[in-house]
Amino acid sequence: MSWNRKHLLDIQSLSVEELRIILSTAAEFKRVGERAIKKVPTLRGKTVVNLFVEPSTRTRISFELAAQRLSADVVNFSAEASSLKKGESLKDTARNLEALNVDVIIIRHGATGAPHFLSRFLSASVINAGDGAHEHPTQALLDVFTIQEKKGDIKGLNVTILGDIQYSRVARSNIWALLKLGANVTLCGPSTLVPRHFEEIGCKVTHKIEEAIANADIINLLRIQHERQRQTSFPSIGEYTSLFGLTKSRLETTKKDVLIMHPGPINRGVEIDSDIADGDRSVILQQVTNGLAVRMAVLYLVTGGRGTQEIAPASA
Amino acid sequence: MSWNRKHLLDIQSLSVEELRIILSTAAEFKRVGERAIKKVPTLRGKTVVNLFVEPSTRTRISFELAAQRLSADVVNFSAEASSLKKGESLKDTARNLEALNVDVIIIRHGATGAPHFLSRFLSASVINAGDGAHEHPTQALLDVFTIQEKKGDIKGLNVTILGDIQYSRVARSNIWALLKLGANVTLCGPSTLVPRHFEEIGCKVTHKIEEAIANADIINLLRIQHERQRQTSFPSIGEYTSLFGLTKSRLETTKKDVLIMHPGPINRGVEIDSDIADGDRSVILQQVTNGLAVRMAVLYLVTGGRGTQEIAPASA
Amino acid sequence: MSWNRKHLLDIQSLSVEELRIILSTAAEFKRVGERAIKKVPTLRGKTVVNLFVEPSTRTRISFELAAQRLSADVVNFSAEASSLKKGESLKDTARNLEALNVDVIIIRHGATGAPHFLSRFLSASVINAGDGAHEHPTQALLDVFTIQEKKGDIKGLNVTILGDIQYSRVARSNIWALLKLGANVTLCGPSTLVPRHFEEIGCKVTHKIEEAIANADIINLLRIQHERQRQTSFPSIGEYTSLFGLTKSRLETTKKDVLIMHPGPINRGVEIDSDIADGDRSVILQQVTNGLAVRMAVLYLVTGGRGTQEIAPASA
Numbered sequence: 001m002s003w004n005r006k007h008l009l010d011i012q013s014l015s016v017e018e019l020r021i022i023l024s025t026a027a028e029f030k031r032v033g034e035r036a037i038k039k040v041p042t043l044r045g046k047t048v049v050n051l052f053v054e055p056s057t058r059t060r061i062s063f064e065l066a067a068q069r070l071s072a073d074v075v076n077f078s079a080e081a082s083s084l085k086k087g088e089s090l091k092d093t094a095r096n097l098e099a100l101n102v103d104v105i106i107i108r109h110g111a112t113g114a115p116h117f118l119s120r121f122l123s124a125s126v127i128n129a130g131d132g133a134h135e136h137p138t139q140a141l142l143d144v145f146t147i148q149e150k151k152g153d154i155k156g157l158n159v160t161i162l163g164d165i166q167y168s169r170v171a172r173s174n175i176w177a178l179l180k181l182g183a184n185v186t187l188c189g190p191s192t193l194v195p196r197h198f199e200e201i202g203c204k205v206t207h208k209i210e211e212a213i214a215n216a217d218i219i220n221l222l223r224i225q226h227e228r229q230r231q232t233s234f235p236s237i238g239e240y241t242s243l244f245g246l247t248k249s250r251l252e253t254t255k256k257d258v259l260i261m262h263p264g265p266i267n268r269g270v271e272i273d274s275d276i277a278d279g280d281r282s283v284i285l286q287q288v289t290n291g292l293a294v295r296m297a298v299l300y301l302v303t304g305g306r307g308t309q310e311i312a313p314a315s316a
Numbered sequence: 317m318s319w320n321r322k323h324l325l326d327i328q329s330l331s332v333e334e335l336r337i338i339l340s341t342a343a344e345f346k347r348v349g350e351r352a353i354k355k356v357p358t359l360r361g362k363t364v365v366n367l368f369v370e371p372s373t374r375t376r377i378s379f380e381l382a383a384q385r386l387s388a389d390v391v392n393f394s395a396e397a398s399s400l401k402k403g404e405s406l407k408d409t410a411r412n413l414e415a416l417n418v419d420v421i422i423i424r425h426g427a428t429g430a431p432h433f434l435s436r437f438l439s440a441s442v443i444n445a446g447d448g449a450h451e452h453p454t455q456a457l458l459d460v461f462t463i464q465e466k467k468g469d470i471k472g473l474n475v476t477i478l479g480d481i482q483y484s485r486v487a488r489s490n491i492w493a494l495l496k497l498g499a500n501v502t503l504c505g506p507s508t509l510v511p512r513h514f515e516e517i518g519c520k521v522t523h524k525i526e527e528a529i530a531n532a533d534i535i536n537l538l539r540i541q542h543e544r545q546r547q548t549s550f551p552s553i554g555e556y557t558s559l560f561g562l563t564k565s566r567l568e569t570t571k572k573d574v575l576i577m578h579p580g581p582i583n584r585g586v587e588i589d590s591d592i593a594d595g596d597r598s599v600i601l602q603q604v605t606n607g608l609a610v611r612m613a614v615l616y617l618v619t620g621g622r623g624t625q626e627i628a629p630a631s632a
Numbered sequence: 633m634s635w636n637r638k639h640l641l642d643i644q645s646l647s648v649e650e651l652r653i654i655l656s657t658a659a660e661f662k663r664v665g666e667r668a669i670k671k672v673p674t675l676r677g678k679t680v681v682n683l684f685v686e687p688s689t690r691t692r693i694s695f696e697l698a699a700q701r702l703s704a705d706v707v708n709f710s711a712e713a714s715s716l717k718k719g720e721s722l723k724d725t726a727r728n729l730e731a732l733n734v735d736v737i738i739i740r741h742g743a744t745g746a747p748h749f750l751s752r753f754l755s756a757s758v759i760n761a762g763d764g765a766h767e768h769p770t771q772a773l774l775d776v777f778t779i780q781e782k783k784g785d786i787k788g789l790n791v792t793i794l795g796d797i798q799y800s801r802v803a804r805s806n807i808w809a810l811l812k813l814g815a816n817v818t819l820c821g822p823s824t825l826v827p828r829h830f831e832e833i834g835c836k837v838t839h840k841i842e843e844a845i846a847n848a849d850i851i852n853l854l855r856i857q858h859e860r861q862r863q864t865s866f867p868s869i870g871e872y873t874s875l876f877g878l879t880k881s882r883l884e885t886t887k888k889d890v891l892i893m894h895p896g897p898i899n900r901g902v903e904i905d906s907d908i909a910d911g912d913r914s915v916i917l918q919q920v921t922n923g924l925a926v927r928m929a930v931l932y933l934v935t936g937g938r939g940t941q942e943i944a945p946a947s948a
Contacts, residue, residue: 036677037677039676044353044355045354045355045385046354047381061707061729061732062732064707065707068679068705069705077373088580088582089584092580096604100378100381101349101605264720265720265725265728266720266724267719268724361670363697389700389701408897412896412920413693415917415918415920415921416694417921
């Protein structure tokens with residue numbers, strides 16, 4: 001089987017086979033990042049646009065570097081001072097970008113479904129870099145890539161996702177990827193943020209952290225968005241930390257070889273103890289490194305890459 | 317005859333011959349955008365600066381992609397957080413950029429004549445990307461390129477420009493280009509925005525839309541800047557639409573093969589009916605595509621390009 | 633002796649030998665900027681990040697062009713809308729960038745020592761682009777490069793630095809470079825801004841401009857930061873100009889071949905008379921040109937460049 005999609009919109013609609021193609025392609029590209037010349041000519045003469053309607057320096061830079069290392073031309077489009085501010089619709093903005101013979105539009109948007117909407121009328125490829133509280137597929141891909149790299153096969157592993165599940169696109173994309181690859185997924189957090197209905201798609205739901213972490217092979221901590229804290233969800237940051245923060249004493253109750261993951265940026269001392277973030281179980285920075293490889297793979301695949309024989313070093 | 321100018325400051329001072337050189341060069345570059353590798357090595361090792369003192373994501377990206385596809389290095393300079401904010405004069409900012417061995421400065425500025433001012437002391441090439449209410453030459457070039465592509469020779473065509481003529485640099489540049497190429501130009505809009513004195517340079521002026529569109533081969537609609545509406549010019553957006561908007565019933569009174577143009581971003585339902593914008597007479601998105609080809613041509617010519625034998629594909 | 637440093641953090645810790653290596657390497661790179669193709673393949677496949685936590689368009693563009701002309705990939709990271717705004721620490725931001733296999737982090741930061749701090753845990757190279765009131769090493773390097781270019785050996789030259797010495801990183805870096813290379817350094821300005829303790833490191837301190845400029849071979853004027861004027865340091869801009877501004881009548885009391893320098897952006901009519909800034913003794917724009925050569929040299933050296941045989945023209 002081979003890759004036939006022009007877009008990467010979500011994880012939910014991908015087959016297990018497609019997930020595996022992305023992961024194995026990312027493994028090839030990871031080696032590129034370790035070379036002295038971290039660049040291949042694969043997307044030379046192609047144009048990639050970072051259409052970040054919702055700002056994110058971190059994800060934008062990861063995609064920008066991924067495109068540069070594939071030798072694509074990249075332009076950054078941020079919503080400030082743009083025609084979107086002048087009342088232009090997203091549809092018209094995207095069609096205007098496409099009229100510039102753009103090959104890939106990477107979109108981050110506050111509204112669920114914005115990438116799917118674009119994919120319906122654009123002939124350019126669309127990559128979802130996060131849409132509302134819906135999905136953030138490349139984050140999930142880098143997470144499962146990292147798990148696979150450290151633990152081998154994902155099938156049968158116990159993965160606990162801890163934090164604000166309800167409003168998290170990272171959680172949602174991770175859940176789909178993990179379930180498809182055969183992991184046992186446990187969700188944990190305040191009952192206001194981790195509703196029972198996630199059980200219907202095959203997750204275990206608990207509001208007791210002790211129960212959630214005891215048998216976990218992987219603990220994926222979500223960021224507490226304290227800069228836009230939802231007052232009604234939990235009383236205070238301190239309260240959250242005392243009930244759900246990954247502290248040293250809690251870490252002692254986990255398996256010795258548990259992996260600690262976090263999509264970043266981390267809040268040291270809030271959802272994660274600072275020493276744990278820097279400790280030897282943490283793979284937080286490896287996730288960042290793998291994100292670049294995964295994004296190179298996705299750019300490569302959606303633009304029609306079929307094999308890895310093209311991933312040769314760029315000539316000087 | 318060949319191209320001898322180092323700058324592109326306006327349309328008014330160009331000869332018919334020079335206009336034709338740009339248009340035929342743009343036709344060559346348009347083919348580059350249709351290749352799998354949309355890139356030529358023409359400006360390799362040259363540096364282009366986008367000096368956008370007045371912000372414009374759309375035009376900036378078009379110039380940025382044009383420069384990238386010519387293999388130039390591009391840096392973006394926006395007025396926010398820059399030395400201009402610290403009280404540095406435009407002259408000093410430009411001379412500092414030039415001291416970095418910059419080859420081309422593309423300037424957008426709120427003040428009429430800013431590009432001409434720079435050209436007087438800079439040895440770098442200057443391209444006007446819009447100066448106040450004065451000129452926006454590459455917009456006019458892409459407009460006449462699009463007309464020529466669809467209609468053949470411009471001579472004798474009836475072109476109607478509709479909207480805020482008085483304060484529009486797009487209108488002004490279009491008028492000069494169209495008159496030079498032999499079109500019959502009609503200007504239409506509220507009398508507060510379309511003064512009679514345009515008749516002196518050879519345009520027809522009317523304030524009745526029916527009269528303006530009846531025999532038009534091309535209708536070029538200008539954007540109503542409703543985000544900074546001049547209260548004194550017309551009573552309300554609704555009023556403008558009812559008197560001058562291009563509605564379906566009005567379209568029925570035009571020639572069957574009329575071209576509908578708009579520099580974008582469009583206000584659907586204000587100056588143009590949404591279905592007309594997306595309809596088969598509209599060439600709005602082709603204008604965007606052609607804008608890139610025209611800007612590649614201009615960058616090529618002002619930096620000393622003399623023929624099109626250099627427009628070979630970039631090696632991989 | 634050869635270059636062995638992975639970082640450029642300050643001037644104070646450099647040896648005279650190291651200073652000379654940078655200056656001679658910069659001389660090689662200056663020639664690259666004068667070629668038709670201003671680009672060499674030296675850093676192809678390397679990634680450079682401009683981490684400008686304190687904004688500066690001018691310095692950012694100089695570094696960006698330096699990296700582009702070495703064929704590196706460059707991404708710009710500004711503090712606005714970034715994870716730093718979400719409460720992430722500088723350490724975590726930098727480690728995240730490094731996890732993207734970044735080779736060089738160029739940092740400008742409001743806090744003294746920020747680049748040194750990063751260099752302690754990063755394996756990427758760190759270049760200080762200005763840290764608080766501490767140092768701005770590439771500015772000092774371009775200043776001494778310019779002096780050397782115009783005057784030959786710096787040893788024994790009388791260099792006067794005029795203005796806000798106390799809070800100026802430009803002054804501090806210049807003082808170290810000039811003293812190491814054997815210049816006689818005089819500091820002058822209001823007593824509130826030019827404290828006596830600079831005498832301890834070998835400078836002459838005076839609060840009388842006549843005395844400071846009479847025998848100067850070079851006068852380096854610092855910018856008066858009038859947009860954030862410290863009310864307590866001097867009564868008013870007008871007062872400053874009348875007491876310490878470089879006026880035409882004051883220039884007549886200097887040596888005939890004195891060089892006038894300024895790091896820019898200049899305040900015409902405040903610290904410097906407008907005609908003097910544009911006059912034939914001024915080397916202000918040459919400083920800008922040399923800044924690019926110096927920054928190319930620094931990028932080259934910190935990434936392991938050992939000789940100049942690699943500085944060949946890039947193939948087309």
